[in-house]
Amino acid sequence: MKSLSTAANHSMLWFTIAGVLAARKGATRKAALRGVVAIGGASGMANALLKPLLPRRRPAAAELPAHQTLPNPPTSSSFPSGHAASAAAFATAVAVESPRLGLALAPLAGAVAYSRVHVGVHWSSDVVAGAAVGSAIALATRRWWPVRSSDEARARPVDTVPPLPEGTGLVLMANPFAGDPGIDLAEEIETALPAALVLRVQDGIDIDDQLEKAIAGRDGRVRAVGAAGGDGTAAAAAAVANRHDLPLVLVPGGTLNHFARDVGVYDLQEAVDATQAGEAVAVDLGLVEAHPGKDPEPQSDEVIRTRYFLNTASIGSYPELVRLRERWQPRWGKWPAFAAALITVLRRSERVEVKIVDEWHLVWFLFVGNGTYHPRGMVPAWRPTLDSGLLDIRWLRAEVRFSRTRAFLALVLGALGHSRVYGQQEVDHLDVELRVPAMLATDGEVVEEAGRYTFRVAERPIPVYRRDEQNWSGRDRPYMR
Template sequence: MKALSTAANHSLLWFAVAGLLAARRGSSRKAALRGLFSIAVASTSANAVLKPLLPRRRPAASELPAYQKLADPPTSSSFPSGHAASAAAFATAVAMESPKLGLAVAPLAATVAYSRVHVGVHWTSDVVAGAAVGTGVALLSRRWWPVRLTDEARARPLDAVPVLSGGEGLVIVSNQRSGDPEHDPAADLEEAFPRAVVVRAEPDRDLDEQLDAAVEAAGDRVRAIGAAGGDGTVAAAAAVAGRRRLPFVVVPTGTLNHFARDVGVYDLQEAVDATAAGEAVAVDLAVVEVHPGPDSEAVVRTRCFLNTASLGSYPDLVRLREQWQPRWGKWPAFAAALVVVLRRAEPVGVRIEGRWTKVWFLFVGNGPYHPRGMVPAWRPTLDSGLLDVRWLRADVRFSRLRAVAALLLGALDHSRVYGQREVPEFDVQLSVPGMLATDGEVVEEAGHYTFRVAKEPIEVYRRREENWTGRDRPFLP
């Protein structure tokens, strides 16, 4: 008990455990990051705030046997226990991201908390109060850093999609420039879908043009369209599928694969399972109309996007967030990127809802993102028929400082600098033509954009987990 209690001094024990958890990507790394964040807040609350406010003498450790006493007992206030606060904060935070890891960490945290009573430096009530503080801080972290236990979003299941046995009737484009540049996924696609038409993307040719040509060449045999690549590739192919009223197959081979994760297709095998079973869900397709200038004779151009579109400095924010996200996690990376981008950004003059104003950036999500009134983290549904429009105003005094402060306090939705709407259509005019980014790629420059949800959703293959038995997985790459 003496050794364990000493090991937890200054949370060194928890830093070591967090290092082990962070060595593995996914929920384990997110658990480590949330645990360290919770420790920082809980330790500060217990040691720097509550102890000075609530002084209390420690137990008479001199009455304990020599082998049970600490060589250098603390002299600060006994209430509450900082060790218990940090232990409970870390264990609770880990359990929020990964219940299985939480079960493994909880006994260690409970033992550390008890050890403070055993070695005679805390009363039992100190430990209970400290544990309550730590648990409360970890749970409160959800306000800034929402917990998502599953990547798969809800969507209306469809039964009227064709079964693509061996990929028969499928035309799928493969973009080898997405994800790992050393790996061409086309060979895996040809093995997984031996009866499909696999189109290798040509670098100097529009992807939708190549896909359209392949579909025309295949004629009446085409029953579905697919794409293997990142979000930009998937969005371009989905636009073709939507235009031709054909179901869509997504294979995630990009770097982040936001759309595929939202749909619930995590690898090639899941796409094989879904097409073999003929199961799909309805997914909204968002459209942005790019209006020409008043003196131009050009026609209105349309682009489709599956995840997000943005104006202003938001593309820079996303770029920095994605650069830092593998090391820090999504929310900490977003917060850090927001501070950097707001410091460098220039305001953009826009006309929103009939009123001219200045904003730092404008975000448009294909569907409402969660959490509302904070950093957009994920979509709970894929077929809401709504756009999620958010912006940060630049015409308010000290707007950047107020935005960062509101974000840190978890009160962005109550700040004057923040605006949000959930609407089926949204029109934006810019005082000076600005760049539009969709699904992480800068695609247009214009002074007037109209965002809307397409009238008909696209049908995206996704296997229903309750129907899967594991017996229909012929392809294991």
């Protein structure tokens, strides 16, 4: 008990465990980061606020045997226990992200809390109060760092997609420049789907042109279009599939694979399973039309280019924000990376004057999501559904005094949705006019500059192959990597 209590001094025990958990990507890394954040909040609440506010004499440790007491007992207020607060905060925060890990850590956290009573530096009530404070702080992190309730978004099944045995009738574009440079997904796909035509992205040639040429050369024998790469590759393939009224096959091969994760396709094996079974879901496609002029005159209705987007489109500083967030997200997690990117971008970005829903606004950025993102009034993190038929419009006002400071404070306090600097609407289409032509980014990539943009949802959702897990049986898996 003495060794355990000492090991938890200054939360070093928990920081060590967090370092081990953070070595692995995914839920464990997010759990470690949330745990460290919770420790910071719990330690500050217990030691900096409650101890000075509620002073209490510690137990008379001299009455305990010498082998049971600490050589240098603390002299600060006894109430509440900072060790118990940090232990409960870390274990609870980890459980929020990974219930199994949290359950495994709970006995250790309980032992650390009890050790403070055992060595005679806290009363039992100090430990109970500290644990309550730590758990409350950990649970409160969900207010501004929400936890996704399910791994994949809801979408209605599509019954008309054809099965593609061994990839028959599939034309798939593989992007060797996406994701880890040492992995060639094209070779794995050719092994898993030997009947498919697998193309490789060529530098300097549009994905759209390569796919169109391949489809034309197959004399109507193409039954589906596929993409292996990141969201940019998937968006280009989705545009071609939509034009030809074909379903889309997704093989995640990028760095973050936002769209594939929302759909619920996590690796090549799941794509193989779905194509063999002929199962798919309906997914909305966002599209944006760039107009040559900024005035809403008839001649300005001419469209320069129509672009499809799977996740988001944006005007202003949001593209830079996304770029920084994606660079930092693998190390820090999505929300902390977003907060750091937001601070960086708002400090050096320029304001944009835009007309949104017949009103002029001076904004830092305009965000357009393909579908309604969750949570409302906060950082857009994920989509609960893929076929809502709506666009999620959010903007950060720049004409409000101290708007950047207010936005940051509201974000930290989890009250961005109640701030004057924040605006949000859900619409089926949106016309945006700009005083000065500005850059447009789709799915995080800068693609266009114009004075007017029209955003809407494509008339037809696109079928995307996704296996219905309720129908799956491990016995029918034809390919195991």
